Amino acid sequence: MSGRERVLGRVRRALADVPRDERPYEEVIARDYLREHGQRTPAKTADLLARNLADYRALVHRCAPGEVAATIAGLLAARGARTVLVPAGLDPAWLAESGAERVEDRAESTPGELDLVDSVVTGCAVAIAETGTLVLDGSAGQGRRRVTLVPDHHICVVRVPDQVVASVPLALPRLDPARPLTWISGPSATSDIELSRVEGVHGPRTLEVVLAGAE
Amino acid sequence: MSGTYLGMPAFPEAARTAVRDATLRGNLRHATHTIRAKRAAAVAEVSDWAALREAGRRIKDHTLRHLDRYLEQVEASVTAAGGIVHWAADADEANRIVARLVRETGESEVVKVKSMATQETGLNEALAEEGIRAYETDLAELIVQLGRDRPSHILVPAIHRNRGEIRDVFRAEMGAWGRPAPEGLTDTPAQLAEAARLHLREKFLRAKVGVSGANFVVAETGTLVVVESEGNGRMCLTLPETLISVVGIEKVVPTWRDLEVFLQTLPRSSTAERMNPYTSMWTGTTEGDGPRVFHLVLLDNGRTDTLADEVGRQALRCIRCSACLNVCPVYERAGGHAYGSVYPGPIGAILSPQLRGTGSAVDASLPYASSLCGACYEVCPVAIDIPEVLVHLRERVVQGGPAVRGGNRVVLRPARGHAAERAAMRAARWAFARPGVLRTGQRLASRTRRFHPRTLPGPGRAWSATRDLPPVPAEPFRDWWRRTGGGADETKGAAR
Structure with missing residues (x-):
């Protein structure tokens, strides 16, 4: 007997007590919880996002839509970044004012090569205010998962307010599960030493978020 | 495992x-x-x-x-x-x-x-x-x-x-x-x-x-x-x-x-x-x-063996958050290694004996690694009633009974270590079913109360090592009830 038949057979025998006409999934799962916690204007939601990102040690910068290029150029210069990784499909205007050397992410780039790049700039798919979370889905301007992982400095641009949602329940319908998704809440961290949080382990140790939109 | x-x-x-x-x-x-x-x-x-x-x-x-x-x-x-x-x-x-x-x-x-x-x-x-x-x-x-x-x-x-x-x-x-x-x-x-x-x-x-x-x-x-x-x-x-x-x-x-x-x-x-x-x-x-x-x-x-147990299967809801470990007074003092499993703490005490069976000494002892205070249930984000499963597994260890192991139905034998407890319970059941015997026993206990030891001898010693024996009253409750008419007339002279 194959492992499959054995496991499924055991499951069915174990569930002999479950009536065949049990109520279906839709009826059983009461969703009495909230879609979002509290009512906020889009501006207040953006404020909450900024606060929660900062609470987990992301560096938050707010600017008008027309100031993204200048903001990014300033951040790269302040970091002393000489090279910046550019994922496919990134808005070229965002890097127009930076003097850092652009490194295109190519399919054949090895992890070792990515490790030599100083910074990476990406957009995101959605940002969640209540949890201070950015979600990247690998579409244009967000890159393969590795580009936001190996370099030590990640700058992520969020378009405010259209990319910002209040809560996790409001974020999921905006995401396509068929895409590889990375949820990022602050720079990498660990609680493994005496259950105290320390920032900076394997992922980028510095996460800067540019909230681009009218104040 | x-x-x-x-x-x-x-x-x-x-x-x-x-x-x-x-x-x-x-x-x-x-x-x-x-x-x-x-x-x-x-x-x-x-x-x-x-x-x-x-x-x-x-x-x-x-x-x-x-x-x-x-x-x-x-x-x-x-x-x-x-x-x-x-x-x-x-x-x-x-x-x-x-x-x-x-x-x-x-x-x-x-x-x-x-x-x-x-x-x-x-x-x-x-x-x-x-x-x-x-x-x-x-x-x-x-x-x-x-x-x-x-x-x-x-x-x-x-x-x-x-x-x-x-x-x-x-x-x-x-x-x-x-x-x-x-x-x-x-x-x-x-x-x-x-x-x-x-x-x-x-x-x-x-x-x-x-x-x-x-x-x-x-x-x-x-x-x-x-x-x-x-x-x-x-x-x-x-x-x-x-x-x-x-x-x-x-x-x-x-x-x-x-x-x-x-x-x-x-x-x-x-x-x-x-x-x-x-x-x-x-x-x-x-x-x-x-x-x-x-x-x-x-x-x-x-x-699947765990799934076959209608009470115990709720342990499979676990999302491995470890909140139950962090609040458990037993875990805090004994640490994770004592549980002898990769799953320590309260969830481990109900998961390990179900995944592995209660055949080994450590697995048979795990359902007892708890004071049943219920803090684990309170913090569990999927509401696993850990105390309920612990008591259920204690019952299985003591009494044995039907279970599923490796996909096969088996009948577990009662654990040997609990023979004295089972004998005491059998004796209690016998006495409680016979009012005359119970009355005689209670009166005897009351009259000899001055000579009762503070700890139990023999196999009972382990039990009384960490517990006080309940004091026996001077007069059994049922004698007191009959004498005073259910407490209506406390002035009636005491029997002794």
Whole structure:
């Protein structure tokens, strides 16, 4: 007997007590919880996002839509970044004012090569205010998962307010599960030493978020 | 489950040694108290916690009650997305499958994401026998692996180690596994984390095979979810060419939407964060991004035996947050090693004896490793009534009865150690069924009360070693009732 038949057979025998006409999934799962916690204007939601990102040690910068290029150029210069990784499909205007050397992410780039790049700039798919979370889905301007992982400095641009949602329940319908998704809440961290949080382990140790939109 | 724990002493003996270790108790007390207050604050932030908890309970229960259907759906959706699904009835089968898949890549080393399922199957040891080196990459797992130690906590396997001990392990052992610890390494957590970053970096960058577990598998989409903090998970899930995920069959949730519940309850319950730093979700393989080959190994290893128990099956709702460990007064004092399993604490006390059966001394003792205070139930984000299952398992240990082991129906024999207790209970039942006998016995007890010992002799000594014997009244209740007319006339002279 194959492992499959054995496991499924055991499951069915174990569930002999479950009536065949049990109520279906839709009826059983009461969703009495909230879609979002509290009512906020889009501006207040953006404020909450900024606060929660900062609470987990992301560096938050707010600017008008027309100031993204200048903001990014300033951040790269302040970091002393000489090279910046550019994922496919990134808005070229965002890097127009930076003097850092652009490194295109190519399919054949090895992890070792990515490790030599100083910074990476990406957009995101959605940002969640209540949890201070950015979600990247690998579409244009967000890159393969590795580009936001190996370099030590990640700058992520969020378009405010259209990319910002209040809560996790409001974020999921905006995401396509068929895409590889990375949820990022602050720079990498660990609680493994005496259950105290320390920032900076394997992922980028510095996460800067540019909230681009009218104040 | 893993052979690592064969021959473990029963919980009371192991705990007795552990509570004498002042360093261990200090480490545990510090860590559990730190996280307790933080978890409470993180949970208090969401006003609908009770509703989220109830939804989580129902989603998991529903899935378990129709698990065959959902497992077939997982198989179909993962396969459609380009993954390859394998089924493992037990630990050996899972380890054999993984070893074969690694051998087929021609590689002799793998990088691992922290995974309870592969701890449970003893995968690292099994791979080592095949000449394959498995590198743990989670910081706490690394500390355990380098220190040739055993994990003592679900979330923070090195919780029993303080920063000074961790520094010593890094200094002494890192060199043998790869890049040695930096010169002059101190015990500040930031420096220790940096040492781990440097040590593991070269392994991540050259890795060709990654091994992981998963926190959730979504049946309708075939999506796997790994929740983590450090980024080691992302490294293992995205840089290698081949990814092998070993996942317990109870990790399934029906729909994409169900994640909205658990992604709110899991981080707050485990690390007391609004959201953990990194969550990875992948569905099969993606052209040009991440591993080109993806294997999913669905693991039973005692889960179907647990599922067959109508009371005990709720343990399979567990999402491995470890909140129950952090609040448990027994865990705080005895530590994780005393539980003799990769699953310590309250959830371990109900999971291990169900996954492994109650045949060994340690597994038969685990249902008793609790004061039944109920703190674990209160914090559980999927509302597992751990005290209820503990009592149920105690009953099984003492009385025996029908159960399922390895997919087969068996009748368990009553445990031998409880013969005296059973004899006492039989005697009590006999006496309570005979009013005359009971009356005579009670009167005799009252008259001889001055001569009663303060502890029981013989097999009863263990019971009275930690308890006071109840004082016997001068007059049995029923005599008092008859004499005073139910308390109406207390003035009637006392019998003696």
